[in-house]
Amino acid sequence: MAQAKARRKTEAGSLSDDTTAAERHGLLRSMLLQRRFEERCAEAYALGKIGGFCHLYIGQEAVGAGAIAAIRSDDYIITTYRDHGQALARGMSPRSIMAELFGRADGCARGKGGSMHLFDRSLNFLGGHGIVGGHVPLAAGIGFAIKYRGGDQVCLCFMGESVVNTGAFHEALNMASLWKLPVVFLIENNRYGMGTALERASSIHDIYLRAASYDMPRAFVDGQDVLAVRTATLEAVRRARSESVPTLLEVRTYRFMGHSMSDAVAGTYRSKAELEEYMKRDPIMVLRMAMQDAGEIDDPGMARLDEEVKAIVQDAWDFADASPEPPLESLFEDVLVETTT
Amino acid sequence: MAVATYRDALNQALKEEMQRDDRVFLMGEEVGVYQGAYKVSKGLLQEFGEMRVVDTPITELGFAGIGVGAAMVGLRPVIEFMTWNFALLAIDQVVNAAAKLLYMSGGQFPIPIVFRGPNGAALQLSAQHSQAFDAWLAHIPGLKVVSPGTPADAKGLLKSAIRDDNPVVFFEGEMLYNTKGDVPDGEYLTPIGQADLKREGDHCTIVTYGKSVLLAMQAADQLAKDGIRVDVVDLRTVRPMDVNAISASVRKTNRAVVLEEGWEVCGVGAQVADLIQRECFDDLDAPVLRVHQADVPMPYARNLERAAKPDVPKTIAAVRKVMYLEER
Numbered sequence: 240m241a242q243a244k245a246r247r248k249t250e251a252g253s254l255s256d257d258t259t260a261a262e263r264h265g266l267l268r269s270m271l272l273q274r275r276f277e278e279r280c281a282e283a284y285a286l287g288k289i290g291g292f293c294h295l296y297i298g299q300e301a302v303g304a305g306a307i308a309a310i311r312s313d314d315y316i317i318t319t320y321r322d323h324g325q326a327l328a329r330g331m332s333p334r335s336i337m338a339e340l341f342g343r344a345d346g347c348a349r350g351k352g353g354s355m356h357l358f359d360r361s362l363n364f365l366g367g368h369g370i371v372g373g374h375v376p377l378a379a380g381i382g383f384a385i386k387y388r389g390g391d392q393v394c395l396c397f398m399g400e401s402v403v404n405t406g407a408f409h410e411a412l413n414m415a416s417l418w419k420l421p422v423v424f425l426i427e428n429n430r431y432g433m434g435t436a437l438e439r440a441s442s443i444h445d446i447y448l449r450a451a452s453y454d455m456p457r458a459f460v461d462g463q464d465v466l467a468v469r470t471a472t473l474e475a476v477r478r479a480r481s482e483s484v485p486t487l488l489e490v491r492t493y494r495f496m497g498h499s500m501s502d503a504v505a506g507t508y509r510s511k512a513e514l515e516e517y518m519k520r521d522p523i524m525v526l527r528m529a530m531q532d533a534g535e536i537d538d539p540g541m542a543r544l545d546e547e548v549k550a551i552v553q554d555a556w557d558f559a560d561a562s563p564e565p566p567l568e569s570l571f572e573d574v575l576v577e578t579t580t
Numbered sequence: 581m582a583v584a585t586y587r588d589a590l591n592q593a594l595k596e597e598m599q600r601d602d603r604v605f606l607m608g609e610e611v612g613v614y615q616g617a618y619k620v621s622k623g624l625l626q627e628f629g630e631m632r633v634v635d636t637p638i639t640e641l642g643f644a645g646i647g648v649g650a651a652m653v654g655l656r657p658v659i660e661f662m663t664w665n666f667a668l669l670a671i672d673q674v675v676n677a678a679a680k681l682l683y684m685s686g687g688q689f690p691i692p693i694v695f696r697g698p699n700g701a702a703l704q705l706s707a708q709h710s711q712a713f714d715a716w717l718a719h720i721p722g723l724k725v726v727s728p729g730t731p732a733d734a735k736g737l738l739k740s741a742i743r744d745d746n747p748v749v750f751f752e753g754e755m756l757y758n759t760k761g762d763v764p765d766g767e768y769l770t771p772i773g774q775a776d777l778k779r780e781g782d783h784c785t786i787v788t789y790g791k792s793v794l795l796a797m798q799a800a801d802q803l804a805k806d807g808i809r810v811d812v813v814d815l816r817t818v819r820p821m822d823v824n825a826i827s828a829s830v831r832k833t834n835r836a837v838v839l840e841e842g843w844e845v846c847g848v849g850a851q852v853a854d855l856i857q858r859e860c861f862d863d864l865d866a867p868v869l870r871v872h873q874a875d876v877p878m879p880y881a882r883n884l885e886r887a888a889k890p891d892v893p894k895t896i897a898a899v900r901k902v903m904y905l906e907e908r
């Protein structure tokens with residue numbers, strides 16, 4: 240019922256890109272996994288299994304799924320505290336993520352980091368970072384290291400649109416452009432930083448135009464259309480990889496939830512009506528409709544996919560729940576490493 | 581006198597000072613439309629308008645500097661940091677500008693500004709969002725540093741801070757905002773630099789301030805059940821520190837425990853312990869002990885976080901130890 244309604248309201252995306260049917264299926268699955276995973280996060284938060292700050296990605300799944308589909312497994316990713324979706328899209332184990340959110344020993348950071356700080360070195364997933372803007376110079380540094388070593392990797396750096404107002408952003412983008420560093424600066428413009436609309440915080444409302452100050456290639460793309468995000472990121476990645484030129488890519492999206500689990504979904508800063516308007520373009524529905532029109536998926540197929548990802552999420556939950564608390568002696572571990580040279 | 585939360589006490593102070601002096605304005609992230617990240621500025625935008633309650637972009641360095649510049653030419657800014665963790669981005673303006681301009685100009689430019697916001701750990705916010713910076717800022721000559729632990733002190737000290745002609749660093753606490761207490765109505769000023777004896781006893785002194793006052797009071801209650809009576813000296817101001825209040829208490833009790841939220845190394849407790857050994861060397865019956873956060877970044881997991889934070893049992897254990905009582 241809810242789906243039928245959403246279907247009527249949602250305009251299908253187009254399939255006129257170079258993805259294969261299997262790739263599209265993979266993107267749909269990736270977004271659905273993110274969605275179902277985070278719905279359970281909200282539940283776990285209400286139950287007190289997850290604590291602290293927990294920022295959900297619901298509504299923005301196409302950004303993580305589409306952009307990460309455009310990079311190689313040896314490329315690097317760095318992001319903000321709103322990191323669950325990208326971690327899943329990168330292929331991090333739902334078990335280790337959920338265990339981290341539950342603050343357990345089997346979490347990807349052994350329970351030390353929590354929701355805002357997911358890391359997986361083996362997947363070149365260089366973390367969720369909690370200080371707005373703080374990770375953007377790190378992205379430039381990763382780009383610097385790639386160039387220094389003469390590699391052809393790229394660094395994909397996710398950030399919210401509020402980041403463009405921080406000093407760290409300007410310093411990093413200037414150096415990235417000056418020194419031609421292979422970085423894709425991807426802005427997830429969800430229109431708000433907490434309760435502040437971008438028009439109230441940035442003198443320039445078309446965020447991608449900021450790149451002009453650094454003479455940096457720039458583009459914007461519809462962030463609810465996963466295929467469009469993938470295509471735009473591919474172009475930026477190609478430029479970074481083959482020309483070592485950074486790009487500022489503005490991806491226009493919207494968050495369907497509150498800023499974090501401790502904030503209201505709508506309130507003084509945005510109306511329910513506005514939220515409902517944006518929710519008509521649910522990224523999962525946009526792709527599903529297009530695939531349905533092309534005969535690539537039907538209702539039973541969608542139901543099967545949903546059951547499949549729900550089972551994965553349930554397994555992650557059960558795993559996290561059964562994982563022990565971190566041992567107390569781990570409190571003093573990881574402050575510094577033993578120097579080996 | 582009415583019962584109010586710490587949050588409301590701060591709100592009253594801001595409101596009254598803004599009514600009293602039109603040079604006072606509030607600037608920071610989410611202070612206006614959103615009514616404050618922790619609702620401290622509730623209603624102020626509506627009463628005072630956009631020129632005096634200013635929402636900023638996420639630009640701590642920039643708006644701290646805007647505050648200092650405005651203060652150089654006669655305004656009296658109150659700069660809100662959403663938390664002190666983010667104020668690290670503004671540390672240059674606080675330390676290199678606000679704290680230096682009077683001195684560097686040979687007395688020409690006093691900087692009447694308040695930098696305020698919650699400091700220290702809340703619950704499970706992990707390493708980047710759970711830090712106490714009182715020792716950092718208290719290290720800097722040219723700043724005053726206050727850290728109220730009760731609603732009444734929050735009101736009285738914020739009003740004094742806003743009226744002070746110097747830069748005042750004002751530490752609040754996320755876990756304090758909902759705490760309640762009697763708050764005097766209207767004109768109520770708590771002098772900066774004056775400690776408060778929050779509880780009287782003659783067996784041991786607990787020196788503390790800020791959020792840790794709550795822990796000290798609970799520890800004192802529990803110790804009283806075992807017949808142990810402690811003085812709780814609430815510093816309220818970390819810089820300048822009320823040496824007389826500390827030494828008067830320690831001369832009476834001959835024993836001291838210093839309790840603080842932050843890390844041990846070069847912490848505020850080290851400064852207090854140093855004062856005590858200098859001022860009260862002959863009065864001491866035991867070495868001064870310190871209770872503080874474990875010497876690690878704050879972990880996320882609930883059990884690890886609990887183990888890392890100073891708490892009532894750790895405080896009680898320290899008091900018993902300086903009294904040479906067996907651990908229980």
Ligand SMILES: Cc1ncc(C[n+]2csc(CCOP(=O)(O)OP(=O)(O)O)c2C)c(N)n1
Pocket residue numbers: 321369370371372398399400401402427429431432433498609638640662666669
């Ligand atoms: C330097 C700094 N200041 C303030 C904060 C508090 N804060 C956390 S997220 C956030 C809003 C960020 O918005 P945006 O960059 O648009 O990302 P979004 O949350 O929308 O994904 C703020 C103000 C912070 N983490 N770091």
Ligand SMILES: [Mg+2]
Pocket residue numbers: 399400401427428429430431432433
């Ligand atoms: Mg945003």
